[in-house]
Amino acid sequence: MESGLRLDKWLWVSRLYRTRTLATESVNGGKVRVNGQSAKPARLLRTGDEVSLIRGGEPMTVLVRGMAAQRVPAKDVPALYEETAESLATRQALRAQRALTGPAGYAGKGRPDKHARRALQRLREAQGE
Template sequence: MSERAGADAAQRVDKWLWVSRLCRTRTLATESVTGGKVRVNGLPAKPARLLRVGDEVSLLRGGEAMTVVVRGYAAQRVSAQDVPALYEERAASLAARETLRAERALSGHSGYLGKGRPDKRERRALQRLKETEDD
C-alpha cells in the first residue's frame, strides 16, 4: 500500500470506496454515490468529491448503514489485510449493524419460501380460504 505524501492529499470518493473494498467494483462505487447512498460529512456527495483524512463517510451497503472515518489513501486496490489502514468504522455504526443482523436472524427468512406455482391441491386450498374470507 502506498500512501500519498503531503498534508493536502485527497482522493475521489468513488475511487476510495473501491480501493478500500467497501464496493466491489469502481462502477458500483460510482453508482452508489450518484444514487445517493453515500454522504460525506453529512452532505450528499458526487463521485468526484475529494476525500481528506478525517472525513466521515456514511454509506448503505446491502441494506445496512455504515459510518467510517477516512484514515488514509492508496493508489490501487489494497488487500483485505491492509484495509484497516484506510478507514475506521465508528463504534455506534458497528453496534447498529450488529443489532440489525441479530434482529434479522431472529425474524427468520423474509423471502418467498414456496417452490413456484401452486399445484392442484394448494390452488383449491387457496380458493377455499378466499371463499371463507368473503363470507
C-alpha cells in the same frame, strides 16, 4: 498520496464496494454522504472525513484514516478506514433482528410445485382411509 482521493475511487480502493462502477452508482444514487452532506463521485476525500454509506441494505459510517493509489489487499484495509462504534452496534442489531425474523422471500403462497403437490395428495389419501 495524502492530498486527497476521489470518493468513488477511495470506496473501491478500500474494498467497501466490489467495483468502482458500483461505488459511483451508489454515490450518484444518494447512498453515500461525506461529513453529513451528499457528495458527487469526484469529491476529494481527505484523512479525517466521515463517510456514511448504505451497503447491502445496512447503514455504515466510517472515518477515513488513509489513502492508497491502488486497490489494497484485504489485510491492509484497516489502515484506510475505521468504522465508528455506533455504526458497528447498529449493524449488529440489524443482523440480530434479521436472524429472528427469518429470511425474506417465499411465505408459502402461490401454487405448489410438483413435489409439494404429491405430498399433499399423499396426505389427503392417508386422511381419507
